[in-house]
Amino acid sequence: MNTKTITIDTGRDAGKTFEITEMPVSRLEKWAARALVALMGQAMPPEMAQAARQSGAVALASLGAKGLANALAGLDWEKVEPLYDDLLGQIAVVTDQGVRVPLKAGNIDLHIRDVGTIFRLRYEAVAVNFDFFPDVSVLTSPHLLRGAPSD
Numbered sequence: 001m002n003t004k005t006i007t008i009d010t011g012r013d014a015g016k017t018f019e020i021t022e023m024p025v026s027r028l029e030k031w032a033a034r035a036l037v038a039l040m041g042q043a044m045p046p047e048m049a050q051a052a053r054q055s056g057a058v059a060l061a062s063l064g065a066k067g068l069a070n071a072l073a074g075l076d077w078e079k080v081e082p083l084y085d086d087l088l089g090q091i092a093v094v095t096d097q098g099v100r101v102p103l104k105a106g107n108i109d110l111h112i113r114d115v116g117t118i119f120r121l122r123y124e125a126v127a128v129n130f131d132f133f134p135d136v137s138v139l140t141s142p143h144l145l146r147g148a149p150s151d
Contacts, residue, residue, distance in 0.1 A: 001024070003128070004128050018092065020121065021090050021128070034083060038072075038075055039071055068130060089102065089104070093111045093112075
């Protein structure tokens with residue numbers, strides 16, 4: 001699984017290190033499906049709607065990490081909070097002794113003091129899961145969606 005290490009360089013969390021790990025594929029697909037259901041009330045770009053016919057994860061990847069983060073930011077809090085909380089399960093603070101302490105709703109205030117840090121970590125968690133996709137147009141080509149062999 002893809003892993004990214006982030007060291008915060010500004011604010012009250014400056015110097016803290018976090019490790020973000022990609023979700024297992026089964027969990028990622030469920031998270032993506034829940035995100036798509038939440039986003040359905042919004043206007044969905046045509047390329048995303050086409051990609052959604054194949055896979056929720058591919059549909060979200062069609063937005064890219066920045067587009068997905070922006071789309072989630074536009075949702076009502078009640079819809080996005082569970083998705084944001086699930087992203088915490090991918091993030092661990094790395095102590096000075098090198099011990100990884102997974103973040104969760106019950107301990108986040110013990111490890112993070114600056115709201116900007118959690119925004120960045122959530123964005124990076126989205127990126128770890130969705131920015132590694134290759135050109136998603138390959139994954140959503142009409143040939144794949146129809147099941148026909150490509151040329």
